[in-house]
Amino acid sequence: MPVIKILPHAQLCPAGDEFQAEPGVSVCEALLENGIEIEHACEMSCACTTCHVVVKRGFDSLGEIDEIEEDLLDKAWGLTPTSRLSCQAIVSDEDLTIELPKYTINHARENH
Numbered sequence: 345m346p347v348i349k350i351l352p353h354a355q356l357c358p359a360g361d362e363f364q365a366e367p368g369v370s371v372c373e374a375l376l377e378n379g380i381e382i383e384h385a386c387e388m389s390c391a392c393t394t395c396h397v398v399v400k401r402g403f404d405s406l407g408e409i410d411e412i413e414e415d416l417l418d419k420a421w422g423l424t425p426t427s428r429l430s431c432q433a434i435v436s437d438e439d440l441t442i443e444l445p446k447y448t449i450n451h452a453r454e455n456h
């Protein structure tokens with residue numbers, strides 16, 4: 345099974361983490377299953393940007409980005425050439441290194 349390495353993030357995962365994930369799950373699901381509470385404001389339906397991650401290693405193994413994801417990513421805070429919406433990025437058989445961006449844009453939360 346591929347290993348997902350998470351780089352340290354001040355709030356979500358201060359010491360970083362490393363765990364195995366089943367091929368076929370989304371990166372977002374794998375994070376949540378392993379206790380990393382990444383935001384997923386639209387419940388993983390590819391309609392927000394709060395689950396944005398930067399893929400430091402293994403980007404090409406995650407499959408194609410579709411147009412909807414690409415358009416949304418344009419609005420994500422801290423966009424990079426290897427950014428993905430983690431709920432749309434499906435783990436295959438390659439190890440991954442993931443960085444969680446420092447900020448997210450959560451309109452739902454900002455309005456409260």
Ligand code: FES
Nearest residue numbers: 384386388395431
């Ligand atoms: S949770 Fe909204 S796009 Fe991933």
